[in-house]
Amino acid sequence: MTNTTDQDRVVIFDTTLRDGEQSPGATMTHDEKLEIAGMLDDMGVDIIEAGFPIASEGDFNAVSEIAKNSVNSRICGLARANITDIDRCWEAVKHAAKPRIHTFIGTSPLHRAIPNLTKDAMADKIHETVTHARNLCDNVQWSPMDATRTEWDYLCRVIEIAIKAGASTINIPDTVGYTAPMESAELIKKLIETVPGADEVIFATHCHNDLGMATANSLAAVAGGARQIECTINGLGERAGNTALEEVVMALKVRNDIMPWSTGIDTKKLMNISRRVATVSGFPVQFNKAIVGKNAFAHESGIHQDGMLKNKETFEIMRPEDVGLAGTSLPLGKHSGRAALRDKLEQLGFEVGDNQLKDIFVRFKDLADRKKEVFDDDIIALVRVGDGEDEDDHLQLVSMKVVCGTGGPAEATVEMEIDGKEVSATCEGDGPVDATFRAIRENFPNAAHLELYQVSAVTEGTDAQATVSVRLEEDGIIATGQSANTDTVVASAKAYIHALNRLLVRRGKVGEGADAREISYKDLA
Ligand code: KIV
Ligand code: ZN
DSSP states (O other), X not given: OOOOOGGGBOEEXXXXXXXXXXXXXXXXXXXXXXXXXXXXXXTTOSEEEEEOGGGXXXXXXXXXXXXXXXXXXXXXXXXXXXXXXXXXXXXHHTTSSSEEEEEEEEOSHHHHTTTTOOHHHHHHHHHHHHHHHHHHOSOEEEEEEXXXXXXXXXXXXXXXXXXXXXXXXXXXXXXXXXXXXXXXXHXXXXXXXXXXXXXGSEEEEEEXXXXXXXXXXXXXXXXXXXXXXXXXXXXXXXTTOBOBHHHHHHHHHHTTTTSOOBOOOOGGGHHHHHHHHHHHHTOOOOTTOTTTSTTTTOOOSHHHHHHHHHOGGGTOSSOGGGGTOOXXXXXXXXXXXXXXXXXXXXXXXXXXXXXHHHHHHHHHHHHHHHOSOBOHHHHXXXXXXXXXXXXXXXXXXXXXXXXXXSSSOEEEEEEEEETTEEEEEEEEESSHHHHHHHHHHHHSOOOOEEEEEEEEESSSSTTOOEEEEEEEXXXXXXXXXXXXXSSHHHHHHHHHHHHHHHHHHHTTSSSSOOOOOSSOGGGOO
């Protein structure tokens, strides 16, 4: 018997695919969005905000497809406060077994000034749009954007209107990450006490991390009576990001003694989804990030290691296994066979089919030839990042040679195949990577601007694989490429070519899935 009631349950609303993905540079492909949505559903996320259907054809298609494939999660789409947005949102989410329309408008004085609406005119608009959404869908969420900077009286007034018009969830966004824990708790508590009908709906908290307080503010809101936390994997999101899902979920689990609320999340799946989101978004997780950072469970200093050996609880408040980190295991090597690799992949939480295993095994053998010991992190990079190549790619790297040293500029010769035609260029540059990128640009002239070039070592040692991320931007369209290789310059070339291939697809110049976003998130009002 458990004495848990609904009042003890906190709904987890994940917005990685909407608020997270709208972060400049974090755009994901259609297939990646579907994959992440599947992982969120599988780990027990109650509500997935799958996108902003009016923003582009790509967003619309992704939300529709996620809705069709959903198993347990409710699928939500975002819509501004107008009929066209709401209709489009409904067209996308209606395929879900459990759909939700989330409509919002900025209610603070600064936000009201953008559409230049009086308080009364905005109140009418809220009534009209929430009523319309409720006529389409029996589950409607309404948000007063920038709620934490909205005048108290007006906030109460518009929330009451939204509840009367049929919203069953009222979300209180701290859009600019301005609030603090005591205020966050107090605001929700007072709203629930004051607004007529508030006890009939669920209050949600949606915090941004500009002052580094998003997790604390979300938990404080729950203490104040909120029962839905809006969050993203790894805290992905614009500026300093959103509340990190893994942080609130683990805080509620580990400190259930003082925060007696539960979630439906299978925490053992946290690590895996964190890595996948980092890879597909091109936003790496900082090493010392709580819960999912590379060092979150590493105890390096002598005194800590000594304590850990005597009793793990000396320095560990949660077990690595609880978040899906496998215990230390033996590395693989060049004599390891396919069965050992399959076994390792299963331990690491990857489900791979026979064809995928065949492909990973070839790359594993290649890596094991170059590297004596292949660690868990190497295998994860092999599966998650890959080498950045696909045989259908428009641009392919054939070979490359780089000469560099102290005597002068570096020189790179890069041979590529572009739609079956071989081209080659030799360029000098300020270091091997610069020379290589110049040669690629000479082979394939383009106007893409390099927004990010990032290298990180997968493991320790001079033979470690490097994971390289490259983000390119052309005419407002962004694409990220990645590659992992023991040779940092080869990984860089492949990541750059990968990003170019994805940019071509996004711009609709080749392949399917062009996703030029018609509405900038900056236009939200
Ligand atoms: O931060 C915010 O205000 C939002 C709204 C659209 C809910 O993301
Ligand atoms: Zn937000």
